[in-house]
Amino acid sequence: MTANLFARYESLLRAECARLIEEGQLPAGLDLDRVTVEEPRDPAHGDLASNAAMVLARPAGLSPRAIAEMLVAGLGDADGIDSVEIAGPGFINIRLRIGAWHETLRQALRLGADFATAAVGAGEPVNVEYVSANPTGPLHVGHCRGAVVGDALANLLARAGFAVTREYYINDAGAQIDALARSAYLRYREALGEEIGDIPSGLYPGDYLKPVGAAIAARHGRALLHKDEADWLPVVADAAVAAMMDQIRDDLAALAIRHDVFFSERSLTSGARDLTRAAIDVLRARGLIYEGRLQPPKGQAPDDWEDREQTLFRSTAFGDDVDRPLMKSDGSYTYFASDIAYHYDKFARGFSSMIDVWGADHGGYVKRMKAAVEATTEGQGRLDIRLCQMVRLFRGGEPVTMSKRAGEFVTLRELVDEVGADAVRFMMLMRRSDAPLDFDFVKVAEQSRDNPVFYVQYAHARISSVFRNAAELVPDFDPGEIDAAATPVGLLSDEFEIQLIRRLAHFPRILEAAAVAHEPHRIAFYLYDLASDFHALWNRGKELPHLRFIDVGQLDYTYARLAMLAAVAYVLREGLQLLGVSAPEEMA
Numbered sequence: 001m002t003a004n005l006f007a008r009y010e011s012l013l014r015a016e017c018a019r020l021i022e023e024g025q026l027p028a029g030l031d032l033d034r035v036t037v038e039e040p041r042d043p044a045h046g047d048l049a050s051n052a053a054m055v056l057a058r059p060a061g062l063s064p065r066a067i068a069e070m071l072v073a074g075l076g077d078a079d080g081i082d083s084v085e086i087a088g089p090g091f092i093n094i095r096l097r098i099g100a101w102h103e104t105l106r107q108a109l110r111l112g113a114d115f116a117t118a119a120v121g122a123g124e125p126v127n128v129e130y131v132s133a134n135p136t137g138p139l140h141v142g143h144c145r146g147a148v149v150g151d152a153l154a155n156l157l158a159r160a161g162f163a164v165t166r167e168y169y170i171n172d173a174g175a176q177i178d179a180l181a182r183s184a185y186l187r188y189r190e191a192l193g194e195e196i197g198d199i200p201s202g203l204y205p206g207d208y209l210k211p212v213g214a215a216i217a218a219r220h221g222r223a224l225l226h227k228d229e230a231d232w233l234p235v236v237a238d239a240a241v242a243a244m245m246d247q248i249r250d251d252l253a254a255l256a257i258r259h260d261v262f263f264s265e266r267s268l269t270s271g272a273r274d275l276t277r278a279a280i281d282v283l284r285a286r287g288l289i290y291e292g293r294l295q296p297p298k299g300q301a302p303d304d305w306e307d308r309e310q311t312l313f314r315s316t317a318f319g320d321d322v323d324r325p326l327m328k329s330d331g332s333y334t335y336f337a338s339d340i341a342y343h344y345d346k347f348a349r350g351f352s353s354m355i356d357v358w359g360a361d362h363g364g365y366v367k368r369m370k371a372a373v374e375a376t377t378e379g380q381g382r383l384d385i386r387l388c389q390m391v392r393l394f395r396g397g398e399p400v401t402m403s404k405r406a407g408e409f410v411t412l413r414e415l416v417d418e419v420g421a422d423a424v425r426f427m428m429l430m431r432r433s434d435a436p437l438d439f440d441f442v443k444v445a446e447q448s449r450d451n452p453v454f455y456v457q458y459a460h461a462r463i464s465s466v467f468r469n470a471a472e473l474v475p476d477f478d479p480g481e482i483d484a485a486a487t488p489v490g491l492l493s494d495e496f497e498i499q500l501i502r503r504l505a506h507f508p509r510i511l512e513a514a515a516v517a518h519e520p521h522r523i524a525f526y527l528y529d530l531a532s533d534f535h536a537l538w539n540r541g542k543e544l545p546h547l548r549f550i551d552v553g554q555l556d557y558t559y560a561r562l563a564m565l566a567a568v569a570y571v572l573r574e575g576l577q578l579l580g581v582s583a584p585e586e587m588a
Contacts, residue, residue: 003115004508005104006048009094010037013050016074025070026060037094039506046085046093047502053090064090101498102490104505108567109484115567116574118512121161127346128154130357131252131259132169135244136180138208139251139412142359145437146388147412148428148580150357151257152520153386155578160515165351167261169342172241174265174335179203180244181237185224187213188236192222212243254416255425256580268341269333276333276341279376280311280326283340288314288375294322313340318371336365340372347373347381354381355518360389360434384518388433394440419444422581426453429524429579449535452528456572457584459531462538463569464585466549470562473550477559479566487563488556494547496537497561500568503533507571511578520579527575534568 014035020026035056040049053068060067068090075084075092080100085093108115130150133143151166158164171177183204190196191214199205216224216239224232245262252258268275283289292312311327313336326337346354354373358365366385373383393400393410400410416424423444430452431437449455470477492498506526514522541548549561573583 003107003111004118004512005100005505006037006039006509009048010035010050012078013037013052013071013075013092016071017052017056019074020070026056026062026067030056030059032056040093045087046083046095048094048096049087050092050094052092053086057090068092098493098498099490101501101505102492105489105492105501105564105567106484106487108504108570109482109487109489109563112570113574116159116507116511116571118160118508118515120512120516121157121163123161123163124353125163125165125350126157126353126355127165127167127349127351128157128355128357129167129169130154131248131257132171133248134171134176135241135248136176136204137206137244139248140409141391141393141412141415141439144255144412144415144424145391145428145433146357146359147252147255147257148425149386149388149433149520151255152425152429152523152579153355153357153518155580156511156515156520156523157518159578160512162353162515165261166259167263167346168259170241170245170262170264172264172266173269173338177237177241178233180240181233184209184212184216184240185232185236188216188220188224189213191217192225208247209240212240215239215243251411251413251416254413255421263342263345265338265342268338268345275345276337279341279344280337282344282376283313286375286378288317289326290314292323294325313372313375315368315371315375318374320367320371324368336368336372339369340376343369343373343381343383344376347377352377352381354383356383356385357433358385358387360387363387386433386518389436391428392436392438394438394442396442397440400441415439422457423453425580426456426524429521430528432519432521449532452524453581454587455535456527456531456576457582458587459534460569460572460576460583461585461587463534463565463572466562466565467569470550470558473552474555474558474562477562479562479569482563482566484563487559489560489563491557491560492564494537494540496533496540496547497564500530500533500537501564503530504567504571507575523575523578527572527579530568530571530575 014032017026017030017032017035021028021030035050035052037048037050040046052071053064056067057064065086068086071092072084072086075081075094080096080103082095082097084095087093128150130153131139131143131147133139139147154164154166179202183199186196186199186203187209190210216236219239220235224235264270269277280289290312291309293307293309294312296307306325306329308329310325310329312323313326315324316322324336325334326340328334343354356369366387369385370383373381419441427439427444428437444451444453447454447458467479492501507530510522510526514520537547549558549565551558576583
């Protein structure tokens with residue numbers, strides 16, 4: 001039996017549709033895959049709601065209500081169902097018996113780790129690329145959100161059965177790397193005792209390059225001072241990129257983020273291979289490359305527009321707004337051409353499913369990149385791009401400004417050092433990634449319901465404290481060894497207890513839906529709701545002594561409630577683990 005309560009009743013409803021088809025009451029050939037069972041928007045409508053009659057009406061040539069009446073007649077006596085009603089034009093609302101929720105709790109206790117898994121991935125390889133910040137400076141808060149979203153998404157997909165590869169694309173080619181090298185060269189001269197004055201416009205002024213300059217000076221002495229730029233530039237560039245990537249890896253490690261693959265942009269055209277040329281040749285062979293001119297864009301011209309005959313990709317054939325240039329006037333490849341080659345290489349490595357996590361400032365790049373993947377893979381590759389909106393920093397309600405170019409930005413490491421990795425990771429997931437997020441240093445340190453990470457972790461810590469008390473008062477209870485069949489969970493009947501069990505029942509469905517939708521924030525939202533239901537029950541027990549978790553005078557009730565808490569604690573731990581957040585057993 002599946003752990004997903006909603007999937008169980010969805011299967012039941014589809015089976016009933018199949019029976020009606022077999023009996024000739026519904027026509028053959030109906031697509032039952034569109035039949036779903038969800039939670040009603042209004043709890044007053046019941047426990048479950050189905051669209052079956054609505055989606056089958058037109059293909060069946062019947063009214064939704066007529067189909068709903070047939071389904072209701074067949075579902076009334078189904079296991080666990082208390083009542084079935086038709087709402088509006090034909091929605092089906094289902095109320096479950098209290099025993100269905102007790103059975104859900106037993107199943108959670110029986111399944112253990114298998115309760116918090118989904119099999120939708122079926123071992124399919126998926127490449128999740130995230131962070132991929134230019135190696136021109138430390139990671140800042142903007143990078144932090146994409147890093148957390150990407151890492152939590154990778155965790156989620158792995159739990160859902162996908163074979164996940166976590167990848168970082170190193171942009172170690174192009175003008176920004178030349179600017180980095182020249183900036184590091186100035187710091188190298190400074191380390192040798194020269195007065196370098198103000199950092200010229202267009203270079204990176206941050207102090208983070210001083211150690212890089214000192215390291216280059218320690219290795220090369222004054223030898224680079226006597227070389228032409230063409231000779232020292234690649235030497236300094238290599239040293240600077242290596243130093244920045246070491247720092248980036250170290251900063252990510254502070255958030256417990258590690259990648260499986262670091263892919264160098266320069267490797268696309270290094271040595272004997274030219275993957276960019278190979279990708280362009282693939283497109284050319286398919287008639288998707290031509291020489292032509294682009295019309296001048298309306299408004300401000302983008303960086304890649306040039307008023308000349310050039311090599312263009314027919315991206316408009318795949319839904320893009322305009323065709324895109326692949327070669328610059330100097331004969332070098334555009335950034336877009338390199339990105340085409342990179343994603344074509346991902347596909348060649350066996351990833352038909354690719355997910356990129358980008359900053360919102362790359363939103364205008366989405367259509368062309370999806371067009372390129374569709375074109376190079378002949379529709380076999382799937383690219384999903386998750387955009388992360390900006391993070392606005394506050395301290396006690398006052399904005400904290402940052403400017404990377406001025407070297408005054410707030411780094412990822414500073415954020416983690418001040419509030420801790422748990423707070424950073426959880427808070428970065430408390431909004432949809434495509435919505436702006438406000439992060440207040442003061443708020444995330446509060447011990448209140450308004451601080452989501454504290455509220456969720458405190459729920460787990462409170463349950464742990466109950467188990468510590470139980471070890472003294474009910475020594476034969478072991479939260480890790482619960483006999484689901486023998487424990488009298490059927491005694492649980494208070495509305496707050498049932499609400500907590502109902503919330504537990506949602507976890508397998510939330511896990512699967514979040515993985516399919518590539519939305520890890522759904523787990524954070526769910527954990528907050530689960531914690532809210534637990535804290536509400538805790539407070540109710542303070543007001544009504546007969547509902548307290550431990551009552552040595554009523555051991556059957558005590559065993560039932562402790563078993564329920566064991567299931568809640570497990571789901572809290574598993575959910576927090578997916579987000580990369582700890583589940584403490586004690587909190588100050």
